[in-house]
Amino acid sequence: MIVIVGAGPAGMAAARRARECGADVTVIDDNRAPGGQIWRGEGRSLAPGVRFVNSARVVAGDATAKTLLVETEEGARVVSYDRLILATGGRELFLPFPGWTLPGIFGVGGLQALAKSGLPLRRKRILVAGSGPLLLAGADYFRRSGADVVLIAEQASAASLARFAAELIRHPDELLQAARLQTGLLGVPSKRGCWVEAAEGRDRVERVYLRQGARTFVEEVDYAAIAWGLVPNTELAALLGTGSLAGTGGAELSVIEGEIAGLTAAGREDLARRLYPRQRKALRFARAVDKAFALRPELRSLPEPATIVCRCEDVPFERLQACGSFRAAKLHTRCGMGPCQGRICGPAARFLFGWRDDSVRPPILPARVGTLAGNIS
Amino acid sequence: MLIRINGRAFEVPENATVAVALLMSGETTFRRSVSGELRAPLCGMGICFECRVTIDGRPHARSCQIPLREGMEIRTG
Numbered sequence: 147m148i149v150i151v152g153a154g155p156a157g158m159a160a161a162r163r164a165r166e167c168g169a170d171v172t173v174i175d176d177n178r179a180p181g182g183q184i185w186r187g188e189g190r191s192l193a194p195g196v197r198f199v200n201s202a203r204v205v206a207g208d209a210t211a212k213t214l215l216v217e218t219e220e221g222a223r224v225v226s227y228d229r230l231i232l233a234t235g236g237r238e239l240f241l242p243f244p245g246w247t248l249p250g251i252f253g254v255g256g257l258q259a260l261a262k263s264g265l266p267l268r269r270k271r272i273l274v275a276g277s278g279p280l281l282l283a284g285a286d287y288f289r290r291s292g293a294d295v296v297l298i299a300e301q302a303s304a305a306s307l308a309r310f311a312a313e314l315i316r317h318p319d320e321l322l323q324a325a326r327l328q329t330g331l332l333g334v335p336s337k338r339g340c341w342v343e344a345a346e347g348r349d350r351v352e353r354v355y356l357r358q359g360a361r362t363f364v365e366e367v368d369y370a371a372i373a374w375g376l377v378p379n380t381e382l383a384a385l386l387g388t389g390s391l392a393g394t395g396g397a398e399l400s401v402i403e404g405e406i407a408g409l410t411a412a413g414r415e416d417l418a419r420r421l422y423p424r425q426r427k428a429l430r431f432a433r434a435v436d437k438a439f440a441l442r443p444e445l446r447s448l449p450e451p452a453t454i455v456c457r458c459e460d461v462p463f464e465r466l467q468a469c470g471s472f473r474a475a476k477l478h479t480r481c482g483m484g485p486c487q488g489r490i491c492g493p494a495a496r497f498l499f500g501w502r503d504d505s506v507r508p509p510i511l512p513a514r515v516g517t518l519a520g521n522i523s
Numbered sequence: 524m525l526i527r528i529n530g531r532a533f534e535v536p537e538n539a540t541v542a543v544a545l546l547m548s549g550e551t552t553f554r555r556s557v558s559g560e561l562r563a564p565l566c567g568m569g570i571c572f573e574c575r576v577t578i579d580g581r582p583h584a585r586s587c588q589i590p591l592r593e594g595m596e597i598r599t600g
Contacts, residue, residue, distance in 0.1 A: 176569055176588070177569075237568065238566060247560055249551040249563030250551065250563065252566075252567060256566045257567060258567070259568050260542060260564065263567075263587070264543040264547075265543045349552065350561075350563070454560070460558040460560065485575075485583070490565070490570070
Protein backbone atom coordinates (compact mmCIF):
# COMPACT_ATOMS: atom_id res chain seq x y z
CA MET A 147 0.00 0.00 0.00
CA ILE A 148 1.26 3.45 -0.99
CA VAL A 149 0.16 6.30 1.25
CA ILE A 150 0.43 9.87 0.01
CA VAL A 151 0.15 12.79 2.42
CA GLY A 152 -1.20 15.83 0.60
CA ALA A 153 -3.72 16.10 -2.24
CA GLY A 154 -2.26 19.14 -4.01
CA PRO A 155 -0.75 19.05 -7.51
CA ALA A 156 2.14 16.80 -6.42
CA GLY A 157 0.05 14.37 -4.35
CA MET A 158 -2.60 14.09 -7.06
CA ALA A 159 0.03 13.43 -9.74
CA ALA A 160 1.76 10.84 -7.53
CA ALA A 161 -1.56 9.09 -6.86
CA ARG A 162 -2.47 9.02 -10.55
CA ARG A 163 0.84 7.55 -11.72
CA ALA A 164 1.06 5.00 -8.88
CA ARG A 165 -2.54 3.90 -9.50
CA GLU A 166 -1.85 3.55 -13.25
CA CYS A 167 0.88 1.07 -12.30
CA GLY A 168 -1.72 -0.96 -10.39
CA ALA A 169 -0.69 0.08 -6.88
CA ASP A 170 -3.05 0.30 -3.92
CA VAL A 171 -3.11 4.04 -3.16
CA THR A 172 -4.49 6.10 -0.26
CA VAL A 173 -4.26 9.91 -0.15
CA ILE A 174 -4.59 11.81 3.15
CA ASP A 175 -5.34 15.56 3.18
CA ASP A 176 -6.27 18.28 5.67
CA ASN A 177 -8.90 19.74 3.34
CA ARG A 178 -12.34 18.50 2.40
CA ALA A 179 -11.61 18.18 -1.31
CA PRO A 180 -8.48 17.41 -3.32
CA GLY A 181 -6.61 20.21 -5.14
CA GLY A 182 -4.44 21.66 -2.41
CA GLN A 183 -4.08 25.42 -2.22
CA ILE A 184 -3.36 26.09 -5.89
CA TRP A 185 -6.31 24.13 -7.27
CA ARG A 186 -8.66 24.86 -4.36
CA GLY A 187 -12.31 24.95 -5.30
CA GLU A 188 -11.71 23.88 -8.90
CA GLY A 189 -13.56 20.58 -8.46
CA ARG A 190 -10.53 18.47 -9.34
CA SER A 191 -10.76 14.80 -8.41
CA LEU A 192 -8.29 12.05 -7.66
CA ALA A 193 -7.68 9.27 -10.18
CA PRO A 194 -10.31 6.48 -10.10
CA GLY A 195 -9.59 3.79 -7.53
CA VAL A 196 -7.56 6.04 -5.23
CA ARG A 197 -8.83 6.10 -1.63
CA PHE A 198 -9.17 9.59 -0.10
CA VAL A 199 -9.06 10.35 3.62
CA ASN A 200 -10.18 13.99 3.76
CA SER A 201 -10.25 16.61 6.55
CA ALA A 202 -7.50 14.57 8.18
CA ARG A 203 -4.36 15.77 9.90
CA VAL A 204 -1.27 13.63 10.27
CA VAL A 205 -0.16 14.44 13.82
CA ALA A 206 2.65 11.90 14.23
CA GLY A 207 4.37 9.02 12.47
CA ASP A 208 6.79 6.15 12.98
CA ALA A 209 9.13 5.41 10.08
CA THR A 210 10.26 2.08 11.61
CA ALA A 211 6.76 0.72 12.19
CA LYS A 212 5.65 2.41 8.93
CA THR A 213 2.59 3.97 10.48
CA LEU A 214 1.02 7.43 10.63
CA LEU A 215 -1.23 8.72 13.39
CA VAL A 216 -4.09 10.52 11.67
CA GLU A 217 -6.79 12.66 13.25
CA THR A 218 -10.11 13.01 11.43
CA GLU A 219 -13.44 14.51 12.47
CA GLU A 220 -14.60 11.03 13.47
CA GLY A 221 -11.58 10.38 15.66
CA ALA A 222 -8.04 9.11 15.46
CA ARG A 223 -6.73 6.20 13.43
CA VAL A 224 -3.45 4.57 12.56
CA VAL A 225 -2.66 4.26 8.86
CA SER A 226 -0.03 1.71 7.80
CA TYR A 227 2.01 1.98 4.62
CA ASP A 228 4.63 0.11 2.64
CA ARG A 229 5.74 3.21 0.75
CA LEU A 230 5.08 6.77 1.86
CA ILE A 231 5.06 9.90 -0.31
CA LEU A 232 5.03 13.27 1.40
CA ALA A 233 3.46 15.89 -0.83
CA THR A 234 2.76 18.33 1.97
CA GLY A 235 3.16 21.42 -0.16
CA GLY A 236 4.12 24.83 1.09
CA ARG A 237 2.87 27.78 3.01
CA GLU A 238 3.46 31.49 2.61
CA LEU A 239 6.40 33.27 4.19
CA PHE A 240 5.26 36.07 6.48
CA LEU A 241 7.69 38.70 7.74
CA PRO A 242 6.95 40.90 10.74
CA PHE A 243 6.58 44.69 10.38
CA PRO A 244 4.84 47.15 12.70
CA GLY A 245 1.09 46.48 12.45
CA TRP A 246 1.31 43.14 10.60
CA THR A 247 -0.94 41.42 13.16
CA LEU A 248 -3.91 43.74 12.43
CA PRO A 249 -7.13 42.09 11.24
CA GLY A 250 -7.56 42.52 7.49
CA ILE A 251 -3.94 41.70 6.67
CA PHE A 252 -3.80 38.28 5.04
CA GLY A 253 -1.35 36.30 2.99
CA VAL A 254 -1.75 36.63 -0.78
CA GLY A 255 -2.64 32.96 -1.12
CA GLY A 256 -4.42 33.41 2.20
CA LEU A 257 -6.87 36.00 0.90
CA GLN A 258 -7.23 33.98 -2.29
CA ALA A 259 -8.12 30.87 -0.25
CA LEU A 260 -10.75 32.85 1.67
CA ALA A 261 -12.16 34.24 -1.59
CA LYS A 262 -12.33 30.71 -2.99
CA SER A 263 -14.19 29.73 0.19
CA GLY A 264 -16.84 32.34 -0.56
CA LEU A 265 -15.51 35.71 0.67
CA PRO A 266 -16.84 38.48 -1.61
CA LEU A 267 -14.17 40.98 -2.67
CA ARG A 268 -16.32 43.26 -4.84
CA ARG A 269 -15.26 46.92 -4.51
CA LYS A 270 -12.78 46.10 -1.74
CA ARG A 271 -9.63 48.21 -1.87
CA ILE A 272 -6.83 45.68 -1.73
CA LEU A 273 -3.07 46.21 -1.54
CA VAL A 274 -1.03 43.27 -2.83
CA ALA A 275 2.53 43.33 -1.53
CA GLY A 276 5.57 41.24 -0.67
CA SER A 277 7.40 39.17 -3.23
CA GLY A 278 7.13 36.42 -5.80
CA PRO A 279 5.03 35.29 -8.75
CA LEU A 280 2.07 34.74 -6.41
CA LEU A 281 1.61 38.52 -6.17
CA LEU A 282 0.55 38.80 -9.83
CA ALA A 283 -1.56 35.64 -9.68
CA GLY A 284 -3.28 36.89 -6.52
CA ALA A 285 -3.84 40.40 -7.87
CA ASP A 286 -5.33 38.94 -11.05
CA TYR A 287 -7.69 36.76 -9.03
CA PHE A 288 -8.76 39.65 -6.77
CA ARG A 289 -9.39 41.89 -9.75
CA ARG A 290 -11.46 39.25 -11.50
CA SER A 291 -13.43 38.93 -8.24
CA GLY A 292 -14.37 42.61 -8.56
CA ALA A 293 -11.81 44.06 -6.15
CA ASP A 294 -10.07 47.39 -6.62
CA VAL A 295 -6.38 46.43 -6.47
CA VAL A 296 -4.83 49.73 -5.36
CA LEU A 297 -1.22 48.64 -5.87
CA ILE A 298 1.01 45.63 -6.46
CA ALA A 299 4.22 46.26 -4.49
CA GLU A 300 7.03 43.82 -5.35
CA GLN A 301 10.16 44.12 -3.21
CA ALA A 302 12.49 42.69 -5.89
CA SER A 303 14.26 45.34 -7.93
CA ALA A 304 13.38 46.15 -11.53
CA ALA A 305 16.93 45.08 -12.53
CA SER A 306 16.55 41.68 -10.90
CA LEU A 307 13.18 41.13 -12.60
CA ALA A 308 14.62 42.17 -15.98
CA ARG A 309 17.28 39.42 -15.62
CA PHE A 310 14.47 37.00 -14.78
CA ALA A 311 12.59 38.00 -17.93
CA ALA A 312 15.65 36.92 -19.96
CA GLU A 313 15.47 33.45 -18.36
CA LEU A 314 11.69 33.34 -18.86
CA ILE A 315 12.21 33.29 -22.63
CA ARG A 316 13.56 29.73 -22.29
CA HIS A 317 10.26 28.59 -20.74
CA PRO A 318 7.43 29.25 -23.22
CA ASP A 319 4.62 27.94 -20.97
CA GLU A 320 5.60 30.17 -18.08
CA LEU A 321 6.22 33.08 -20.44
CA LEU A 322 2.70 32.76 -21.82
CA GLN A 323 1.27 32.55 -18.32
CA ALA A 324 3.21 35.66 -17.27
CA ALA A 325 2.05 37.53 -20.38
CA ARG A 326 -1.58 36.58 -19.67
CA LEU A 327 -1.27 37.85 -16.11
CA GLN A 328 0.31 41.11 -17.25
CA THR A 329 -2.48 41.64 -19.77
CA GLY A 330 -5.16 40.90 -17.18
CA LEU A 331 -3.54 43.40 -14.84
CA LEU A 332 -3.34 46.29 -17.30
CA GLY A 333 -4.34 49.46 -15.49
CA VAL A 334 -3.43 48.11 -12.06
CA PRO A 335 -0.68 50.23 -10.48
CA SER A 336 2.44 48.21 -9.89
CA LYS A 337 5.80 49.07 -8.37
CA ARG A 338 9.07 47.18 -8.19
CA GLY A 339 11.70 47.66 -5.51
CA CYS A 340 8.80 48.66 -3.27
CA TRP A 341 7.84 47.21 0.10
CA VAL A 342 5.53 47.59 3.08
CA GLU A 343 7.09 49.26 6.13
CA ALA A 344 4.14 49.49 8.52
CA ALA A 345 0.37 49.18 8.81
CA GLU A 346 -2.10 51.07 10.98
CA GLY A 347 -5.76 51.00 11.87
CA ARG A 348 -8.06 51.03 14.87
CA ASP A 349 -9.52 47.53 14.96
CA ARG A 350 -8.49 46.50 11.44
CA VAL A 351 -5.98 47.61 8.82
CA GLU A 352 -6.86 51.02 7.37
CA ARG A 353 -3.54 52.40 6.10
CA VAL A 354 -0.34 50.80 4.86
CA TYR A 355 2.97 52.69 4.68
CA LEU A 356 5.25 51.75 1.80
CA ARG A 357 8.74 52.60 0.63
CA GLN A 358 10.26 52.71 -2.84
CA GLY A 359 13.86 53.83 -2.68
CA ALA A 360 14.02 57.14 -0.79
CA ARG A 361 10.30 57.79 -1.27
CA THR A 362 7.63 56.78 1.25
CA PHE A 363 3.87 56.90 0.75
CA VAL A 364 0.57 55.65 2.17
CA GLU A 365 -2.23 53.52 0.73
CA GLU A 366 -5.73 53.43 2.22
CA VAL A 367 -7.06 49.88 2.11
CA ASP A 368 -9.89 47.55 3.17
CA TYR A 369 -7.66 44.48 3.00
CA ALA A 370 -3.94 43.91 2.50
CA ALA A 371 -2.60 40.71 0.94
CA ILE A 372 1.06 40.41 1.90
CA ALA A 373 3.44 37.47 1.56
CA TRP A 374 7.15 37.19 0.86
CA GLY A 375 7.37 33.88 -0.96
CA LEU A 376 6.80 30.23 -0.07
CA VAL A 377 8.17 27.89 2.57
CA PRO A 378 7.93 24.10 2.14
CA ASN A 379 6.01 22.19 4.82
CA THR A 380 8.80 19.88 5.98
CA GLU A 381 7.65 19.13 9.54
CA LEU A 382 6.43 15.58 8.83
CA ALA A 383 9.49 14.83 6.69
CA ALA A 384 11.77 16.04 9.50
CA LEU A 385 9.88 13.95 12.06
CA LEU A 386 10.16 10.79 9.98
CA GLY A 387 13.77 11.52 9.00
CA THR A 388 13.01 11.06 5.33
CA GLY A 389 15.67 11.01 2.62
CA SER A 390 14.99 13.11 -0.44
CA LEU A 391 13.27 16.43 -0.04
CA ALA A 392 12.08 18.42 -3.02
CA GLY A 393 11.05 21.84 -1.65
CA THR A 394 8.70 24.24 -3.39
CA GLY A 395 8.97 25.33 -7.00
CA GLY A 396 5.55 25.97 -8.46
CA ALA A 397 2.73 23.76 -9.65
CA GLU A 398 4.49 22.45 -12.76
CA LEU A 399 7.53 21.21 -10.88
CA SER A 400 5.20 19.78 -8.22
CA VAL A 401 3.33 17.72 -10.81
CA ILE A 402 6.54 16.36 -12.35
CA GLU A 403 8.08 15.50 -8.99
CA GLY A 404 4.77 13.99 -7.87
CA GLU A 405 4.74 11.78 -10.96
CA ILE A 406 8.35 10.73 -10.33
CA ALA A 407 7.55 9.86 -6.70
CA GLY A 408 4.39 7.94 -7.67
CA LEU A 409 6.14 5.89 -10.35
CA THR A 410 9.16 5.21 -8.12
CA ALA A 411 6.96 4.13 -5.19
CA ALA A 412 5.10 1.77 -7.54
CA GLY A 413 8.40 0.18 -8.57
CA ARG A 414 8.62 1.79 -12.01
CA GLU A 415 11.88 3.73 -11.77
CA ASP A 416 12.30 3.06 -15.49
CA LEU A 417 9.28 5.25 -16.27
CA ALA A 418 10.23 7.80 -13.61
CA ARG A 419 13.66 8.26 -15.19
CA ARG A 420 12.05 9.45 -18.42
CA LEU A 421 10.71 12.48 -16.53
CA TYR A 422 14.12 13.61 -15.28
CA PRO A 423 14.82 16.01 -18.19
CA ARG A 424 11.48 17.77 -17.61
CA GLN A 425 12.25 17.89 -13.89
CA ARG A 426 15.65 19.48 -14.57
CA LYS A 427 14.06 22.15 -16.75
CA ALA A 428 11.39 22.94 -14.15
CA LEU A 429 14.07 23.03 -11.42
CA ARG A 430 16.11 25.49 -13.44
CA PHE A 431 13.07 27.72 -13.69
CA ALA A 432 12.36 27.40 -9.96
CA ARG A 433 15.95 28.43 -9.17
CA ALA A 434 15.64 31.45 -11.47
CA VAL A 435 12.46 32.45 -9.60
CA ASP A 436 14.23 32.12 -6.23
CA LYS A 437 17.11 34.25 -7.46
CA ALA A 438 14.94 36.94 -9.05
CA PHE A 439 12.76 37.32 -5.97
CA ALA A 440 15.55 37.02 -3.36
CA LEU A 441 14.58 39.06 -0.31
CA ARG A 442 16.40 42.36 0.22
CA PRO A 443 18.29 42.86 3.52
CA GLU A 444 16.33 46.04 4.34
CA LEU A 445 13.40 43.77 5.27
CA ARG A 446 15.37 42.56 8.28
CA SER A 447 15.10 45.99 9.85
CA LEU A 448 11.33 46.34 9.48
CA PRO A 449 10.42 45.12 13.00
CA GLU A 450 10.55 47.64 15.82
CA PRO A 451 11.53 46.43 19.32
CA ALA A 452 7.87 45.89 20.30
CA THR A 453 6.78 44.29 16.99
CA ILE A 454 5.31 40.84 17.64
CA VAL A 455 7.22 38.07 15.85
CA CYS A 456 5.53 34.97 17.32
CA ARG A 457 1.80 35.61 16.98
CA CYS A 458 0.73 32.59 19.04
CA GLU A 459 2.70 33.60 22.14
CA ASP A 460 3.01 37.35 21.43
CA VAL A 461 6.80 37.39 21.59
CA PRO A 462 8.20 40.80 20.53
CA PHE A 463 11.27 41.28 18.36
CA GLU A 464 13.36 42.76 21.22
CA ARG A 465 13.02 39.58 23.32
CA LEU A 466 14.25 37.46 20.42
CA GLN A 467 17.22 39.77 19.83
CA ALA A 468 18.47 38.67 23.24
CA CYS A 469 18.49 34.99 22.17
CA GLY A 470 21.20 33.20 20.23
CA SER A 471 19.19 30.44 18.58
CA PHE A 472 15.63 29.31 17.88
CA ARG A 473 16.06 26.67 20.56
CA ALA A 474 17.04 29.36 23.12
CA ALA A 475 14.15 31.53 21.97
CA LYS A 476 11.73 28.64 22.50
CA LEU A 477 13.12 27.99 25.96
CA HIS A 478 13.24 31.59 27.17
CA THR A 479 10.36 33.28 25.34
CA ARG A 480 8.01 30.44 24.22
CA CYS A 481 8.55 31.67 20.64
CA GLY A 482 7.29 28.93 18.31
CA MET A 483 5.66 26.96 21.15
CA GLY A 484 2.04 27.95 20.44
CA PRO A 485 -0.54 26.08 18.36
CA CYS A 486 1.08 26.86 14.98
CA GLN A 487 4.27 25.34 16.40
CA GLY A 488 6.59 27.81 14.76
CA ARG A 489 5.14 27.44 11.26
CA ILE A 490 4.72 31.23 10.96
CA CYS A 491 7.49 32.63 13.23
CA GLY A 492 10.07 29.90 12.45
CA PRO A 493 10.71 30.93 8.84
CA ALA A 494 10.52 34.62 9.88
CA ALA A 495 13.16 34.03 12.58
CA ARG A 496 15.28 32.18 10.05
CA PHE A 497 15.19 35.23 7.77
CA LEU A 498 15.66 37.79 10.57
CA PHE A 499 18.34 36.01 12.61
CA GLY A 500 19.57 33.13 10.45
CA TRP A 501 18.24 30.59 12.98
CA ARG A 502 17.27 27.08 11.98
CA ASP A 503 14.55 25.21 13.81
CA ASP A 504 15.73 21.62 13.68
CA SER A 505 13.80 20.17 16.60
CA VAL A 506 10.55 18.60 15.43
CA ARG A 507 8.69 16.57 18.02
CA PRO A 508 5.33 14.84 17.86
CA PRO A 509 2.58 15.87 17.75
CA ILE A 510 3.49 18.12 14.82
CA LEU A 511 0.06 19.76 15.04
CA PRO A 512 -2.16 20.30 18.08
CA ALA A 513 -3.95 16.98 18.63
CA ARG A 514 -6.82 15.94 20.86
CA VAL A 515 -5.66 14.31 24.09
CA GLY A 516 -7.57 11.14 23.17
CA THR A 517 -5.58 10.81 19.95
CA LEU A 518 -2.28 10.87 21.80
CA ALA A 519 -3.53 8.67 24.65
CA GLY A 520 -4.21 5.94 22.12
CA ASN A 521 -8.00 6.01 21.82
CA ILE A 522 -7.69 4.86 18.26
CA SER A 523 -10.26 3.25 16.04
CA MET B 524 -28.90 29.36 5.80
CA LEU B 525 -29.15 30.80 9.28
CA ILE B 526 -26.38 30.80 11.88
CA ARG B 527 -25.72 32.75 15.08
CA ILE B 528 -22.63 34.88 15.62
CA ASN B 529 -22.14 36.00 19.22
CA GLY B 530 -25.86 35.43 19.79
CA ARG B 531 -27.04 37.41 16.75
CA ALA B 532 -28.71 35.67 13.82
CA PHE B 533 -27.12 35.98 10.37
CA GLU B 534 -28.18 34.76 6.96
CA VAL B 535 -25.08 33.29 5.29
CA PRO B 536 -24.43 31.57 1.95
CA GLU B 537 -24.11 27.81 1.74
CA ASN B 538 -20.77 26.26 0.78
CA ALA B 539 -18.81 28.94 2.62
CA THR B 540 -16.54 28.47 5.62
CA VAL B 541 -17.07 29.81 9.13
CA ALA B 542 -14.24 32.33 8.61
CA VAL B 543 -15.93 33.70 5.50
CA ALA B 544 -19.27 34.03 7.33
CA LEU B 545 -17.55 35.97 10.12
CA LEU B 546 -15.81 38.34 7.69
CA MET B 547 -19.07 38.86 5.76
CA SER B 548 -20.91 39.67 8.99
CA GLY B 549 -18.45 42.52 9.53
CA GLU B 550 -16.62 40.79 12.37
CA THR B 551 -13.01 41.95 12.42
CA THR B 552 -11.85 40.21 15.60
CA PHE B 553 -11.85 36.43 15.65
CA ARG B 554 -9.83 36.01 18.81
CA ARG B 555 -7.80 37.90 21.40
CA SER B 556 -4.12 37.07 21.55
CA VAL B 557 -2.39 36.15 24.83
CA SER B 558 -1.61 39.86 25.39
CA GLY B 559 -5.08 41.00 24.33
CA GLU B 560 -4.47 42.05 20.71
CA LEU B 561 -7.26 41.71 18.14
CA ARG B 562 -6.59 38.91 15.66
CA ALA B 563 -8.21 37.58 12.50
CA PRO B 564 -7.24 35.05 9.80
CA LEU B 565 -3.81 35.37 8.20
CA CYS B 566 -2.96 32.26 6.19
CA GLY B 567 -6.45 31.17 5.14
CA MET B 568 -5.32 27.56 5.00
CA GLY B 569 -5.36 26.20 8.55
CA ILE B 570 -1.71 26.76 9.41
CA CYS B 571 -1.50 29.98 11.45
CA PHE B 572 -4.31 29.30 14.00
CA GLU B 573 -5.20 33.02 14.06
CA CYS B 574 -8.80 32.32 12.97
CA ARG B 575 -9.70 30.26 16.05
CA VAL B 576 -13.25 30.69 17.35
CA THR B 577 -15.69 28.71 19.48
CA ILE B 578 -18.19 26.70 17.46
CA ASP B 579 -21.17 25.08 19.21
CA GLY B 580 -19.29 25.31 22.48
CA ARG B 581 -16.09 23.75 21.13
CA PRO B 582 -13.20 26.22 21.52
CA HIS B 583 -10.10 26.65 19.31
CA ALA B 584 -11.81 25.64 16.06
CA ARG B 585 -9.93 26.84 12.97
CA SER B 586 -12.77 28.72 11.30
CA CYS B 587 -11.09 28.88 7.87
CA GLN B 588 -11.17 25.09 7.61
CA ILE B 589 -14.73 24.48 8.80
CA PRO B 590 -17.76 24.49 6.49
CA LEU B 591 -20.93 26.26 7.68
CA ARG B 592 -23.82 24.21 8.99
CA GLU B 593 -27.40 25.37 9.55
CA GLY B 594 -27.92 26.65 13.09
CA MET B 595 -24.23 26.88 14.01
CA GLU B 596 -23.46 28.94 17.12
CA ILE B 597 -20.19 30.85 16.67
CA ARG B 598 -18.47 32.84 19.37
CA THR B 599 -15.49 35.07 18.73
CA GLY B 600 -12.91 36.13 21.28
